[in-house]
Amino acid sequence: MLAFIGNRALLAIPTLIFISFISFVIIQLPPGDYVTAYAAQLRHAGEYISPLQEEMMRDQFGLNDPMIVQYWRWISDIVLRGDFGYSLEWNAPVSTLIWDRLMLTLAISSASLVLTWAIAIPVGVYSASRQYSFLDHLFTVFGFLGKGIPDFLLALILMWLAFAYLNMDVGGLFSPEFQNAPWSLAKLGNLLSHLWIPLVVLATGGAAGLIRVMRANMLDELGKPYVETAYAQGLSEARVVWTYPVRVALNPFISTVGWALPALFSGDVITAVVLNLPTTGPLLLQALKMQDMYLAGSFILILSVFTVVGTLISDILLAWFDPRIRNA
Amino acid sequence: MGSKTMKTFDMPQERLLDVDNVQVHFPLREGLVKAVDGVSYHVNKGEVLGIVGESGSGKSITARSIMRLLPKRAVDAGGQVRMQLRSGEQFDLSSFGRNSRAIRQVRGKHIGMIFQEPMTALSPVHTIGAQIMRTVQLHMGLSRAAARERAIDLLAKVQMPRPEQLVDAFPHQLSGGMRQRAMIALAISCDPALLIADEPTTALDVTTEAQILELLKRLQSELGMAIIFITHNFGVVADIADRVSVMYLGRIVETATVDDIFYAPKHPYTQALLRSIPRLGVDQGRRLPTIPGMVPDPFSVPPGCTFNPRCSHALSGLCDTQTPPEKRFGSQMSRCHIAEQFAQEPVHA
Secondary structure, three states: OHHHHHHHHHHHHHHHHHHHHHHHHHHHOOOOOHHHHHHHHHHHOOOOOOHHHHHHHHHHHOOOOOHHHHHHHHHHHHHHHOOOOEEOOOOEEHHHHHHHHHHHHHHHHHHHHHHHHHHHHHHHHHHHHOOOOHHHHHHHHHHHHHHHOOHHHHHHHHHHHHHHOOOOOOOOOOOHHHOOOOOOHHHHHHHHHHHHHHHHHHHHHHHHHHHHHHHHHHHHHHOOHHHHHHHHOOOOHHHHHHHOHHHHHOHHHHHOHHHHHHHHHHOOHHHHHHOOOOOHHHHHHHHHHOOOHHHHHHHHHHHHHHHHHHHHHHHHHHHHHOHHHHOO | OHHHHHOOOOOOOOEEEEEEEEEEEEEEOOEEEEEEEEEEEEEEOOOEEEEEOOOOOOHHHHHHHHHOOOOOOOEEEEEEEEEEOOOOOEEEHHHOOOOOHHHHHHEOOOEEEEOOOOOOOOOOOOOHHHHHHHHHHHHHOOOHHHHHHHHHHHHHHOOOOOHHHHOOOOHHHOOHHHHHHHHHHHHOOOOOOEEEEEOOOOOOOHHHHHHHHHHHHHHHHHHOOEEEEEEOOHHHHHHHOOEEEEEEOOEEEEEEEHHHHHHOOOOHHHHHHHHOOOOOOOOOOOOOOOOOOOOOOOOOOOOOOOOHHHOOOOOOOOOOOOOOOOEEEOOEEEOOOOHHHHHHOOOOO
16 A cells, blocks of 8 residues: 555656646747737736837746746746745735635635535435436436536625625625635624525535436435445445445545645636635636736646646545455 | 334244245236235244245345345335344334434344355445445444454355465455355355345356355254255256255245155146256157246236146136135245145146
């Protein structure tokens, strides 16, 4: 088991180097660079900088150096000094920008993941063991509705309902008076009163799909002979279902835990923008739009690290959970 | 529940199980399939009853209706299944609901069951020890440690090599024969009075099959349990059974001691089946006789005797209109209009 983990971890290193290089190249691919985008934005606002000034800015940011040199400067700072570079647009270190938002992003996303599973697994198990019952049909209808309605639309509807009928202050994570206040119980309460909309929106979208997956997996497993064996031992239906087929049907869930990690980080960008959430998703979108290459590059690098690490975690969990994989 | 279990039936002392006129129907879109159409048999304490029939004849479904483990779309259309333990305790199994507490106390405790596919009949994600321990803890109220001891003993009893280590093995680490041994250990874990073996050797190669049959015979005499042995293989039946019931299209067509079945069969279907078994030294250079025609499609079962379209003895006007009654010749039963004829001039298969 330890050798397995070590082996996988070592394999991850060349993968990460390759990914970091590719992501840096891709960010540079669109015509123009940050200075072009910045000048365009200024022109839009009615101001103007001369080509000479643009050239000076490029020199200053090192944008005229060959790409490999820029890449090396960027990656060696990260690896050797933990310095992710400087966001040109925000005029601030990338690490502060990202880490500030990271905690909130992780909190929201993990809470919604837990909520998604808490809804999807019991409902999926119920739907499968009572196939074609009234509740199964009801869950199916809700499932397809949840899957069909775009998250951002659901977010808008909930915001409108909360604002118009419940007279709640929605959008963002804090009311203005708590925005810069130090942490206190009142601030926490305020956070929770804002948090339910993003949680509901993110969890319903995810749960709708997972219910279908869980139901299909369970239907496959419930027909297997080992389930009949378990019944023939005299176990109650609840014990049979939850100890045997659910254990096997959860495998696909566990193998996708790894993908949840990068998804947690990038979040649901559109929903986050609509709900004005201070998470990492909207920041990434903005960085890409402005060709803010160090910020965008760092984002993509972190995403890839999360993907690789997440896959590693999935593999380990799966090996721990399913003896057929562990001993293979 | 107490009144149900204590209700006394009129059952002979040596009787363990009485299956009386059991009917199981499957309402399908294409029509009603009477998978089991009035099956009656009994099992005495400590005896082995072989049930022979081709696929779809209803032999497994009858066995599952004893355990109340019918598929969800099956309809229990009548009949009675009663069981009487050595202690004198009696159960009316057919009155128990599919998930009732009463039937759950019979399953695994008084009736053990072995399935055809040792590859898939054990949970792939639990060790065989854990699966045996769960049953033992449920019915015998043993502690974890005691249950583990018992699991190891059981594995030793089914001649599993190195039981102390293999108790922690997962099914995929074992060969087919070993898995079937583990399955048997699970089925006999609470010393059941009855073991239902549903084609337990069909998926195994002949060498392993012989070993498993030997094991079942030994366990049967050691534990004094009765076995219902379901198979489509007459050779296996000859090896293990005391009595044999032959099923065709949801009915029992003949029941007799194993000697009578082989040497004095009184139903044309039994005779035809026996003739189609290849034998060494006999019939050399001749084609093996087969039964003409095919098993009818379950939606259009022939009227009268269901075997009449394929029967070489069929009498028109009788066999294709009237359902033959059960005719008894001592302990032998045949559902054939002309069974008496075979009684006078035994047909040598």
